[in-house]
Amino acid sequence: MIIVCEPECRGTAHEKINSAFLYGVSLAYPEEKIVFFAEENHIAAMKDNFTRDKISLKNIEYRHFLLPEPPYERIAAYFQYYSLLKRIFGYAGDSGCCKMFFLSANSNNLYCIKKILTRYHQDIKCGVVMHGIVETIKIKPKFTDRLKIWPYIMWFKNALEYRSDLAVNYLMLSKRAYANLAAYIDGNLYRKFFYMDIPYIFDQEYVKELDPKRLIVATIGHGNPNRLIDFVNLLRNKLGGLAEKNFEIRVISDSTKRIEKKLKDETAVNCVSPRKRLTRDEMDFHSKDVDYFLFLYDRDSYELTSSGAFFDALHYKTPIITLRNPGIQYYNDLCGDIGYTRDTIDELADILVKLINQGNEKEKYDNFVKNIETLKETISIEKSFHKLRQLMEIESGNVSTEKG
Template identity: 25%
Template sequence: MIIICEPQCIGFEHSPFNAALVTLVKYTFPDEKIIFLAETEHIQFVKDVIPSNLENIEFKTIKVPPRHLFDQIRFPLEFRLFKKVFDFAKEKKSEKIIFSSIRRPGIVLVKLFIRKYRNTDCIIVLHSIIEYINNAPYKLIEIPFWLRFCLSFANIIRLKYLILGPTIEKEFLKKLPALKKYTITIDHPYFFKPEQKIEPNTKMIRFGFFGVGSHRKGIDLFFQLADEIKARQTTYKAEFIMIGPLVDKQIYKSDSVLIPSPKNPLTSEDFESYAKKLIMP
């Protein structure tokens, strides 16, 4: 049995990734039962994407702390959550927990509990949190949750960090070379459709931004690029499309970018349809 836990994301956020991750784990270990722990709405979004023919996958709701809490406030809430997850793994005799995302308090807690629950190995998937490795704490109270510190101390061979792509792993290990033996890498899981041959439109250049639009993920730079290119006189036509909901709505100050669904997540069918438009004539 393998437990996959999403300890922070609520609703749509990361649901396409988690659906692909659950599917990948199931394909890799077809004889293992998979239990996915997550917030209620998030589970439904994941269920909507996972192939219907997959069997022996169970979904169980957990209470996830609010998304944007300070680490010091989040820590006691996540302490209770992570203890329940490890207790659940022990009860089910699961030898593997995969945390499909993580916050800094969660890294500390996994390292704490993995030493108590000696029959359980863990994998932590590191997403954009890696961006903050070089960010130093401003206050003494922030030091215990300094990301470089959280990742570097008290590692154990039963805990692995999963990096989504060899290029990201290379940059990660430049910053923290001592973590090489604790790091594994896979390509970013995604549901790919059969390849289609499409003749490009040479008079059109389209730029696409996939996923949740937030300042942290650089959506402001995408808007800036759109405004700059639209302001120039060129022989070709340029279009900018953001495929996904816009979280930081204050960034959207121009009509240079087409956003089909700025408030709500797209269905997988709509997502695929708009993605095709990026390359269609």
């Protein structure tokens, strides 16, 4: 038996990625029973994904629990996590389970995992997925206020280094992020890290519904709201206005009050989800006719992780218009250009001005889509699930009996 646990996400948060992780574990261990622990609404969202993606998992049992209330950095959350995780580890021990896979982590729950392993379950091997929190190891927080000592003590790098002799391995979400990590941790800890591309169940038969008379560019995910506002203003100035153009900038997923306030009179900007998270069906609906997804990330964004929104763009077979970013460039280089990459928003605006005035170059656009299809086949979970088995087939090594 293998236990998979999502100790952070609620509802539809990361539901597309986590359903692919769970699918990958079932591919890696087809003969094993898999018990999945998560928040109730998150389980429901993942089941919806499996139905939508026509995936049938025969060896999965679902069990829901109550998560601590966010923010998870609170002292109270530590004790709530300890109680919750101790029960799950106890179930694992009673069931003879020796492998546990955690789909996310924060400082509180990672410390709890290691303390419980040390005290009660040194025979259990654990794998932990590294999401955005791993970016915080680059800069140590400053201790300036004794009332804020908890975040200082609970720096995520400290949690990684604590009891590094335990059988806990970590999964980075791209080869590039894994390579970059070496600059921030010592060699002994680095050996406990593995990598795979963000797991995603791609629909290779997905068909777009483009309007040849209208250009639609969309942002997806959290993005960079302030830069989007600057970009729209720059584009308006270059075109002498946007209202009369057959053009739309669509803000999919979480828009902000600032975007809505600053761009409320711009008819070309369509915020389809004002300050609320869309369901996957709603995202599908608003993405099917998008010509390009726009990414305005900082150059140093996603140094140690990857963008789930970028994988959504691949899923929808949609070329990208992006500021140069190593995280995206890594995938752009794997199978050929999948869109336009430039160094400044001024250069990106020039690209859009040309597309608005002259339309898509069909041959170039079709080549972008062809490269996306090749990339999806290259990085699909069906090709990479063996990495999950590699992560879990680890030896405990010289595990100390020191109490945590």
